[in-house]
Amino acid sequence: MTPLIRLDNLTVAYNRHPAVHHVSGAFASGSLTAIAGPNGAGKSTLLKAIMGELRPAEGRVEHRLGRAEFGYLPQAAEIDRRFPISVIDTVMLGAWKKTGAFGRIVPGEVKRAGEALSAVGLEGFGRRHVGSLSAGQFQRVLFARLLLQDAGIILLDEPFTAIDARTTRDLVDIVTRWHGEGRTV
Template sequence: MSSELIRFDDVTIAYNRHPAVHHISGTITAGSLTAIAGPNGAGKSTLLKAIAGELRPAAGTIKHGLQRNEFGYLPQATDIDRRFPISVIETVLVGAWRQTGAFGRVGKCEMTNALQAMSAVGLEGFETRQIGSLSAGQLQRVLFARLLLQDAKVILLDEPFTAIDARTTRDLLDIIARWHGERRTVIAVLHDFEQIRAHFPQSLLLAREPIAWGPTVDVMSAQNLLKARAMAERWDADADICEPAA
């Protein structure tokens, strides 16, 4: 039987001092695979950052018994500074910091695991490439390899398939399915409704406040999507966009 892992009690989260997500109450169960969907400006990424511990709720509480290092977080691609002079293998090895410490020495075990993670995402032979030379899809594979090495209990993905090719998307969806099979908890911000219906059994539909939360087949109904769209149109009419991204 699934058990409660993360609980939201009337959570409101602010972005740039403006409330971006209002009155979220509900639970994420251990081992679940959940998509967070909704129109642009709905607060999806803001909520994910709060789960990751990067933002604190302005009101209400997010409760769990996890340590910070038990979360694996993949930010939006636009948040990655590709000008930083770092190689692919060095980027992947960041996922081993729990074993090595912030300034620890990378041992044979960590290097072997990093190479295996790179193989799992189809990047054999890319070890010495600089991340700035990679395509969008290749970079996303690197970041998934880093998550594989991190071996986290909860995996948070912020728009993981934006601007990448169909083959990379399929390969990364396979990794997500692997995590789900291992009973890890995966929460992903996504825009593709058909992708959500096909691969994510649970969904939270947001429009700054929850529209629906539960089985995807129920949440992603035409009626709920129309309600979310109507709320987004009201934000535009009021010129009240408080969040530039998802």
């Protein structure tokens, strides 16, 4: 079987300092994979290279996927929660590939966003400001955004950092469901 994503001697560098060194491997369609390592080992860099956000210094990432086919959950530290945006608007960002920059948000997408919030245990939180949420609640919002995005390939960067055990269990259930649906996680 041909892999969905293949890494061939991949090296990714920042200012000519390698963060990922000569990595090779493959990810099958529908696979569930964890990348483990200490802080600073290049896990986030690897995910960004897979999506095409970072260019390899050497080697290559091989796939025939467009950026819109990836659902990406960044590390919480990369997101400024002071930005004045509501929970529902944050979730609605998951509809971007359907609406585009100037597209009209149809009532069906708003309904799906509400359903995604319910699925992550945040029914009724839509009008709240994201800055008012706990770390676990905010992580649930980001998972709801991914639910709305409905991507076939989902990349999660430290999805369970700084959240409680109950939230972790609930979010692992969502990851398990994605895998059961044949998505590549």
